[in-house]
Amino acid sequence: MNWIRLALASLWNRRTTALLTLGMVALSLSLLLTVDRVREDTRASFSNTLSGTDLIVGGRTGSLNLLLYSVFRIGNATNNISWESYADLRRNSAVDWTVPLSLGDSHRGYRVIGTTTDYFDHYQYGRNQSLSFQSGQPFDDVYDVVLGAEVAEVLDYQLGDELVVAHGLGTTSFENHDDKPFTVVGILEATGTPVDRSVHVPLEGITAMHVDWQQGVKLPGFEISADEAREMDLTPESVTAVLVGMKSRVQTFSFQRLINQYRAEPLSAIIPGATLQELWQLIGIAENALIAVSFMVVVTGLLGMVTVILAGLNERRREMAILRALGARPGHILGLLMLESGLYGVAGLLAGLLLHWGVIALASIWVQGTYGIQLTLALPSPTLLLVLAGFVGLAFLVGLLPGWKAYRQSLSDGLTATT
């Protein structure tokens, strides 16, 4: 009946306290919601980055490390694969295709990938989606470059523009390969993966840039122009990693063993999905800690809310006595306080959801740009929805505490409360 209206009017009368309390509940819930959303989206983003690749081969290194630098552009390679070894594994009859990757240079903070046109044919992300071109085409010439969608958009490059690659991976580099500029011939469609933030050049381009370099520094007085370099043998000495597709998935394990026991040089081969699982196990610990902290914050919010209601009871003795005089039963008084507590829960949940969506909407721009993770505006996961339903139930339930106190108070005060 009118108890909801009364509870709302009473809350409105105490709106400063009520709004602050609501803010506390909403903030605690939005923390939980946001942590869970970031967790889900991070996983989705990592899982969507690479598909269709059966093995990743690199110099001998940790499997996580290999996965991170070859696919996610995080960290650096410690060892390379010699061109001979690469040629050898490419010749293996079990191998369907290979995509060599050569890393180590950058352009204004974006990593430069030396590769072959096979990259555009075989690299797949999400649910086996292939790369496609927004404009232009794959590189053909040594000094052609294909840009990821984000690189082109943020740095405002069009087809035909020229750019210079920097040596090393920093955002600002003092050493540029400015004698050998590259021409933009293609821009890829956005994929929501690190490809968007990559600058793709032919392997020969990487070699050409470095013909007059040795040990990571430019040889003084020994300069070879772009056109002179074009005439040289630009077969690279090594590549950083190789994406491998098998003719038959069944052969993946035996081929992986073969690579791991490769005689000529120490190599590692990993299965991307399996290594991703290792990554989740590692990250899972941190995730669980974050979720646990968020839960504690939510519980703290609930406790704070009960405290606020309890603290206000004494000055509301008059209110309770008036309601009693008008025929309210002690049970009504108890119900009224449970209702108030529950209203905080429901309103806190709604406000928390709005706050969460607001935060995600704002943060997603920055997170997308910085980490390449796409945060989504969506309803919480089914599990979390259950938790939230439980929270609302709990909010009503903890109202029993102030409700019981008010019940006792109204029984002992009767109609003669004098405060």
Add this chain to the structure above:
Amino acid sequence: MADALSIESLAYRWPGQQHNTLTIDRLRLPAGSSLFVRGPSGSGKSTLLNLLAGVLVPTQGRIQVLDQPLSEQSGKVRDRFRADNIGYIFQQFNLLPYLSVIDNVMLPCRLSRRRHDKALSEASSLTDAAADRLTRLNIPEALWHQRVSALSVGQQQRVAAARALMGLPELVIADEPTSALDQDNVDNFMDVLTGQCQALGSALVFVSHDRHLARWFDQELELAPESRTQSGATS
């Protein structure tokens, strides 16, 4: 018609106390008439009011309000009965600060279906019924939609009386409602309260320590400080 009130060999003792707080041998108040209950503090006035309103039950004896033997009924029935049949006026702070004046007056009809229906039998809407009560108690219309805090203490007490009379309760109980008022306001308040209770046919039980107020009432009951009270019904 049943008496508004009848009491027989009533005694009330707070739990853990040695002596009775209140004893009344016999008391009868005919429907529609008024009773002045006088006594110093500690004489059990508040206890009597809580008993009449059905918030407390007597340790001994019998209370019948209208046709209901309150002393024999469950708390739930007594609370329902209070909502349906009794208008209550406190010493002060009668009104919920978060409702407007007129919403405060309509409150009894929102909490009791019986009073809701009775209010609608005499007026076309609850608002009209509340307007009638406010007019009867001389509350200027300009104040009806104000916040309670905009009213003087005297006005607040008259609004409380208007609320007590909403939906034609058979019994109005007033707990020293004039103690916070100055003399002019007391006279004014007593005039309209007793006048309107009479006009609307509600019995009135009025408690005060101020003997000068007795002249407004049909009957008088004196509670002795040590609570060995005699039936003082005079008429």
